[in-house]
Amino acid sequence: MKQVTLREIANKLNISITTVSKALKDYPDVSPKTKSLVKELASTLNYKPNAFAVNLRTRESKTIGLIIPVIVHHFFSNVIKGIVAQAEKKGYLVIILQSNESYELEKKQIDLLMNQRVDGIIISLANGTIEYKHLTDVIKANTPLVMFDKIAKIVNCSKVIIDDRKAAYDATQHLIDIGCRRIAHFRGSLLPQNSIDRFLGYRKALDDNGIKYDPSLVYICECDDNSFEEGKENARLLMQEHNDVDGIFINTDLVAIGAISEFNDAGIKIPEDIAIVGFSNWFMSSIISPTLSTIDQPGVKMGKAAFKQLYKEIKLKKRNKPVEYQQIVLKTKLIQRDSTKL
Amino acid sequence: MKQVTLREIANKLNISITTVSKALKDYPDVSPKTKSLVKELASTLNYKPNAFAVNLRTRESKTIGLIIPVIVHHFFSNVIKGIVAQAEKKGYLVIILQSNESYELEKKQIDLLMNQRVDGIIISLANGTIEYKHLTDVIKANTPLVMFDKIAKIVNCSKVIIDDRKAAYDATQHLIDIGCRRIAHFRGSLLPQNSIDRFLGYRKALDDNGIKYDPSLVYICECDDNSFEEGKENARLLMQEHNDVDGIFINTDLVAIGAISEFNDAGIKIPEDIAIVGFSNWFMSSIISPTLSTIDQPGVKMGKAAFKQLYKEIKLKKRNKPVEYQQIVLKTKLIQRDSTKL
DNA sequence: CTGAAAGCGCTTACAG
DNA sequence: CTGAAAGCGCTTACAG
Numbered sequence: 067m068k069q070v071t072l073r074e075i076a077n078k079l080n081i082s083i084t085t086v087s088k089a090l091k092d093y094p095d096v097s098p099k100t101k102s103l104v105k106e107l108a109s110t111l112n113y114k115p116n117a118f119a120v121n122l123r124t125r126e127s128k129t130i131g132l133i134i135p136v137i138v139h140h141f142f143s144n145v146i147k148g149i150v151a152q153a154e155k156k157g158y159l160v161i162i163l164q165s166n167e168s169y170e171l172e173k174k175q176i177d178l179l180m181n182q183r184v185d186g187i188i189i190s191l192a193n194g195t196i197e198y199k200h201l202t203d204v205i206k207a208n209t210p211l212v213m214f215d216k217i218a219k220i221v222n223c224s225k226v227i228i229d230d231r232k233a234a235y236d237a238t239q240h241l242i243d244i245g246c247r248r249i250a251h252f253r254g255s256l257l258p259q260n261s262i263d264r265f266l267g268y269r270k271a272l273d274d275n276g277i278k279y280d281p282s283l284v285y286i287c288e289c290d291d292n293s294f295e296e297g298k299e300n301a302r303l304l305m306q307e308h309n310d311v312d313g314i315f316i317n318t319d320l321v322a323i324g325a326i327s328e329f330n331d332a333g334i335k336i337p338e339d340i341a342i343v344g345f346s347n348w349f350m351s352s353i354i355s356p357t358l359s360t361i362d363q364p365g366v367k368m369g370k371a372a373f374k375q376l377y378k379e380i381k382l383k384k385r386n387k388p389v390e391y392q393q394i395v396l397k398t399k400l401i402q403r404d405s406t407k408l
Numbered sequence: 409m410k411q412v413t414l415r416e417i418a419n420k421l422n423i424s425i426t427t428v429s430k431a432l433k434d435y436p437d438v439s440p441k442t443k444s445l446v447k448e449l450a451s452t453l454n455y456k457p458n459a460f461a462v463n464l465r466t467r468e469s470k471t472i473g474l475i476i477p478v479i480v481h482h483f484f485s486n487v488i489k490g491i492v493a494q495a496e497k498k499g500y501l502v503i504i505l506q507s508n509e510s511y512e513l514e515k516k517q518i519d520l521l522m523n524q525r526v527d528g529i530i531i532s533l534a535n536g537t538i539e540y541k542h543l544t545d546v547i548k549a550n551t552p553l554v555m556f557d558k559i560a561k562i563v564n565c566s567k568v569i570i571d572d573r574k575a576a577y578d579a580t581q582h583l584i585d586i587g588c589r590r591i592a593h594f595r596g597s598l599l600p601q602n603s604i605d606r607f608l609g610y611r612k613a614l615d616d617n618g619i620k621y622d623p624s625l626v627y628i629c630e631c632d633d634n635s636f637e638e639g640k641e642n643a644r645l646l647m648q649e650h651n652d653v654d655g656i657f658i659n660t661d662l663v664a665i666g667a668i669s670e671f672n673d674a675g676i677k678i679p680e681d682i683a684i685v686g687f688s689n690w691f692m693s694s695i696i697s698p699t700l701s702t703i704d705q706p707g708v709k710m711g712k713a714a715f716k717q718l719y720k721e722i723k724l725k726k727r728n729k730p731v732e733y734q735q736i737v738l739k740t741k742l743i744q745r746d747s748t749k750l
Numbered sequence: 751c752t753g754a755a756a757g758c759g760c761t762t763a764c765a766g
Numbered sequence: 767c768t769g770a771a772a773g774c775g776c777t778t779a780c781a782g
Binding site (some may be wrong): 069114115116117118119121122127129137138139140143144146147150151154159160161162163164175178179180181182183207294323327349350353354355 | 411456457458459460461463464469471479480481482485486488489492493496501502503504505506517519520521522523524525549636665669691692695696697
């Protein structure tokens with residue numbers, strides 16, 4: 067089945083391609099009669115404009131790119147859902163790529179998307195991303211760029227984040243409030259801004275409560291595919307090295323769940339022996355035993371907000387208007403469950 | 409920053425656009441000297457071919473579409489991962505849409521993708537899909553189509569599936585093997601082929617073992633966003649209506665996890681009072697308590713297989729060769745965990 | 751109200 | 767080895 071073109075419709079009706087095009091787009095300078103004739107034939111022939119030709123002319127693809135570190139991940143799949151839903155409302159399609167936390171892949175994928183002439187890009191950085199030239203290049207090429215969750219502070223573009231520092235502070239304060247005094251932290255990878263901020267929030271809460279910060283209580287997780295195992299491993303180490311710890315604030319739920327599993331196996335009671343707070347509110351956290359206290363991080367909302375901001379910038383750019391970059395900070399909240407109910 | 413075009417390079421080097429184009433694509437009839445000159449300038453100017461123009465000429469978009477019922481879903485997000493990874497290897501990008509189990513949305517999304525002139529489409533049907541014209545239209549338009557997991561048997565195209573009937577049979581037989589004699593089934597929505605097949609496998613296992621099939625032991629779940637709650641609800645009903653049941657085979661893990669949670673709350677012992685087998689092997693199943701026996705369904709593999717088949721068909725179509733539709737059946741295996749360890 | 755013409759940026763059959 | 771020309775299918779400024 068060959069695709070129907072404007073020319074075909076024009077020939078069949080013995081009018082010009084121009085008029086067909088204008089009729090279909092409801093230009094005011096086409097007679098109602100012609101319009102209805104054209105529209106009718108177009109629909110019976112099942113005419114679909116060739117997107118390539120339209121894109122080439124209008125220099126718009128109605129497509130955006132999304133790069134995330136991992137797809138199989140409660141938070142990120144929620145973000146995808148938010149972005150895809152919002153984009154569809156505005157007639158945009160979303161190309162999704164997974165960087166696998168690799169800087170090299172991320173660079174290549176930015177390139178792919180720029181080649182594809184997407185109208186804008188939304189990205190959450192890979193843990194491995196150490197330079198930002200690929201991102202500033204996007205901005206230089208005048209392609210709207212929005213970063214979310216794992217951002218680079220120094221890159222000048224719009225960002226959708228939560229206040230990681232405050233959220234981590236709240237989580238740690240909560241542990242202190244229920245009586246913990248020797249509090250460990252399983253932090254994320256060294257580079258990402260959010261794992262830095264969560265660490266800083268943890269430290270600040272200790273300071274403000276007169277608890278001495280002890281670096282040996284901080285364990286690192288890469289938080290890639292192995293999060294669950296990393297949680298188990300760190301829990302094992304912690305038991306060997308510090309049997310006086312009474313609380314842990316953990317960078318992300320999946321790691322926390324690994325830790326819980328290890329403590330359960332070792333016969334350590336949660337929260338009586340060790341209280342635990344996670345981060346992100348994965349669905350799993352509400353069904354493991356004990357249920358896990360955590361910080362709710364609104365994935366779908368973040369996705370929607372990121373697309374909305376990108377959309378604004380795409381529209382502004384189209385009208386050659388100046389863009390003001392926004393830093394959108396969404397609210398989080400502490401969810402108390404059994405892992406901290408003393 | 410304006411985008412660099414072939415014309416620009418041609419002008420700067422005082423040669424024709426034709427030659428520039430051919431040089432960049434390593435045509436044999438361009439002198440090595442010209443080639444290196446062109447390539448060097450192209451790279452310093454950071455030339456990127458305009459994908460729209462290329463697509464318009466070559467009638468290829470190097471982009472495929474993927475429609476799935478839900479994104480936030482262990483199995484489907486694994487499939488996404490498999491498809492995206494495999495596609496990238498071959499230089500293809502993936503546009504992802506979520507049908508939300510809605511037939512109407514699914515139709516609209518097929519339309520969107522066809523408009524976008526994707527090179528092929530991979531789809532897992534919505535529960536609500538009752539007609540297949542939108543799918544046969546894709547095939548008529550000569551766009552390669554591959555269905556996976558939730559397929560329509562009567563649509564003539566390639567399919568990637570598991571043997572749902574056998575897997576369900578295995579699961580039910582396992583319950584019988586450990587001594588269950590009064591076995592309920594929480595089935596999926598009525599339309600999808602896979603929930604029909606799983607039901608049939610369940611029934612066959614009962615038959616083969618001389619256990620009378622009792623329709624009142626079959627409960628239905630829509631398996632949409634509420635799966636967990638549906639599991640709880642059905643478990644509640646089951647306890648009221650049939651306190652003699654000693655085993656349940658459940659259509660999908662998330663529903664099974666809801667049921668486990670309800671039984672735990674009600675003080676019913678798993679597996680002593682009721683043994684449970686789920687389906688799909690969600691990560692969660694290995695960490696809840698008791699851990700859940702289930703059928704492993706290879707999401708990433710299915711995604712990869714689906715893309716590979718689609719890719720084959722895209723290539724064959726390009727060479728005007730006939731396509732032979734494949735039905736690819738991937739292996740599943742029963743994973744025994746505590747919920748059936750008597 | 752209608753249409754001829756230019757042009758978006760490429761690719762490729764063809765001529766020289 | 768090089769290049770002029772046609773064409774992919776659309777949009778839109780312009781003329782009538």
